[in-house]
Amino acid sequence: MSLRSRLALLFFSGLAAAALDATEIVWPTTMERPAERAPADFLQPTVSGRTESALFGMVREDGRRFHEGIDIRPVRTNADGEPLDLVLAAMDGQVAYLNTDVNGPYGRYVVLFHAAAELPVYSLYAHLAKVEPSLRPGKPLRRGTPIGLMGRTSAGASPITKDRAHLHFEVGLILSTGFNLWYARQPDNRGSPNHHGLYNGQNLIGLDPLPLLRQSRVDLLAAVRSQPTALTVGLRTKGTPDFVKRYPALVRGEAAGAAGWYVEFSWQGMPVRWTALAADSPQLPAARWRLLEIDPRQRERLIQRKMLGEKGGAGELLQQNVEILLSTTR
Numbered sequence: 278m279s280l281r282s283r284l285a286l287l288f289f290s291g292l293a294a295a296a297l298d299a300t301e302i303v304w305p306t307t308m309e310r311p312a313e314r315a316p317a318d319f320l321q322p323t324v325s326g327r328t329e330s331a332l333f334g335m336v337r338e339d340g341r342r343f344h345e346g347i348d349i350r351p352v353r354t355n356a357d358g359e360p361l362d363l364v365l366a367a368m369d370g371q372v373a374y375l376n377t378d379v380n381g382p383y384g385r386y387v388v389l390f391h392a393a394a395e396l397p398v399y400s401l402y403a404h405l406a407k408v409e410p411s412l413r414p415g416k417p418l419r420r421g422t423p424i425g426l427m428g429r430t431s432a433g434a435s436p437i438t439k440d441r442a443h444l445h446f447e448v449g450l451i452l453s454t455g456f457n458l459w460y461a462r463q464p465d466n467r468g469s470p471n472h473h474g475l476y477n478g479q480n481l482i483g484l485d486p487l488p489l490l491r492q493s494r495v496d497l498l499a500a501v502r503s504q505p506t507a508l509t510v511g512l513r514t515k516g517t518p519d520f521v522k523r524y525p526a527l528v529r530g531e532a533a534g535a536a537g538w539y540v541e542f543s544w545q546g547m548p549v550r551w552t553a554l555a556a557d558s559p560q561l562p563a564a565r566w567r568l569l570e571i572d573p574r575q576r577e578r579l580i581q582r583k584m585l586g587e588k589g590g591a592g593e594l595l596q597q598n599v600e601i602l603l604s605t606t607r
């Protein structure tokens with residue numbers, strides 16, 4: 278091969294790699310992408326007035342309450358003070374779920390699924406005043422397509438006042454297609470039906486969307502993988518968890534023949550790395566699952582997030598997420 282054709286090959290394989298590891302992403306409202314501006318210019322804080330309260334993380338109630346996305350404020354309002362900003366699909370994808378009733382904390386919300394991203398993620402748009410009427414589950418959408426009108430709908434404990442209207446925006450992963458089975462088995466859920474199926478917030482686990490939105494091209498697999506391990510768990514499984522099948526890029530080892538899994542969780546409860554365990558592995562628990570290791574530097578935040586209990590051991594959220602993840606493996 279001549280030097281020139283070798284150079285051409287290098288050039289084109291470079292282009293192909295760039296195209297493969299980048300998903301184009303747009304700001305999810307009709308505000309210009311605030312790449313250079315301070316967070317206070319585009320975020321909508323809680324009644325506390327603190328800008329941090331609109332960010333992702335343990336940002337509420339003095340660090341005791343988790344916020345799974347970011348809250349984006351309107352830039353235009355009508356004469357009544359209600360937002361005029363449109364809400365836009367952040368990435369190419371398709372409609373996964375539409376909730377047009379105000380029957381939960383998210384109010385009217387839309388979930389999109391982005392199957393072509395490096396990792397098939399969902400994005401979620403909540404508190405909408407209106408959902409674009411032409412949307413149907415399965416409908417393909419280009420990034421930047423309007424999907425609704427920004428609002429303040431919510432059936433949560435405290436209503437969202439007009440001056441605090443915002444888009445709640447999330448990006449993340451789906452824990453399990455067995456969620457509905459798990460939900461129906463919980464004694465606490467008797468009398469409170471699951472209106473949202475697999476798109477119930479308990480089955481969605483988000484990562485910080487702001488670093489993604491700051492750029493115009495992102496690698497979602499790299500973003501998920503960049504989250505450090507906060508604790509690890511050993512699972513004993515009969516079948517393969519559907520999470521492993523849906524996100525094979527997060528998995529090491531062979532699912533066929535695995536006796537269980539060594540799972541590394543991020544502090545907020547995302548199972549970011551899975552390693553197949555052989556039947557004689559010391560990490561394989563005797564029972565269904567066991568907490569194995571904790572990063573001591575993250576202990577406090579893990580307790581606040583209820584990934585750990587106050588006295589050590591597995592917390593409520595870790596138990597819940599593990600049981601949801603195991604719901605298809607019985």
Ligand SMILES: [Zn+2]
Nearest residue numbers: 346347348445
């Ligand atoms: Zn929010």
